[in-house]
Amino acid sequence: MKKKAKLILGGGSAYGLAHIGVIAALEEQFEITGIVGTSMGAIVGAMYCLGKTPAEILDIAQEYRTVELFNPLSLDISLSGIFDGKTTLKRFLKWTLSKDISQGVIPFVAVAYDLLKSKTILIDKGRYAEAMRASSSLPYIFAPFAYDHYLFVDGGIEHPLPLAFHDKVPGEVTIAVNVLPPVSVDVESIEIRHSKARIRMRSHQVFLQSIMQNQGFVAIQAMLYHKPDIYIDAYNPKLGLIDINRAQQFYDFGFNAAELALEQHREPGFVEALQQKYQNLLARIRPNWK
Secondary structure, rough: OOEEEEEEEEEHHHHHHHHHHHHHHHHHEEEEEEEEOHHHHHHHHHHHOOOOOHHHHHHHHHHHHHHHHHHHHHEOOOOOOOOOHHHHHHHHHHHHOOEEHHOOOEEEEEEEEEOOOOEEEOOOOEHHHHHHHHHHHOOOEEEEEEEEEEEEEHHHHHHOOOOOOHHHHOOOEEEEEEEOOOOOOOOOOOOOOOOOOOOOOOOOHHHHHHHHHHHHHHHHHHHHOOOEEEEEEOOOOOOOOOOOOHHHHHHHHHHHHHHHHHHOOOOOOOHHHHHHHHHHHEEEEEEEEO
């Protein structure tokens, strides 16, 4: 009999498409009984909890293109973000058939941050589409999502890997899936080359890459404070954070990352060594870390 597992799916823009492959691999060994998700983790998690298979979710993801995400017809005239998010919400409603979370086959919780109350809000009721839109409302990129008496932005602001809420869904085994870039404490001194070449990035890329790096640090803290039974690192260094049109490659990477992680967790002392690695990393950044 398969063990019952709860999944904690982190945010990470397009990197989060790896969650689809991770779920496909985990299904072979576990019965998934609940999901807590942030941002892309909430999007993928919602559709799985609704009853869609990983293959069906992948098909949906492959139909979506980067050009749709950054559609100039969706520019936010209120200037609260670059895009208003209305097209995205319509797409979520279509994907989920406007169904309510209470109609799901397994429990689901989306994590979002409310600007009005300055606190994280757990969304476990209402329609899937609104929960997905709220949890994935990246500041600056999308206008905050006004819903009822809330003004939501991306849940990754406080909880990019929402392990703090693992007890909100049932399951014997807690499996955390992180897709954020690795944290590095390596530094180097500046080297002046008097080069005239200038490397340029678009404003949304500057913001996304910067916030993802910070969230990667917060995710490691979450793993050490709320130790999961299994930790899967599904960050794909060969793809970019807006490569939404490369869903199959993210899927394949996530599937392989999950299989490798499950194999490693069966090795004696692996979990302890992994936690020690991250404790040492944080100790180098914060000398008083315990």
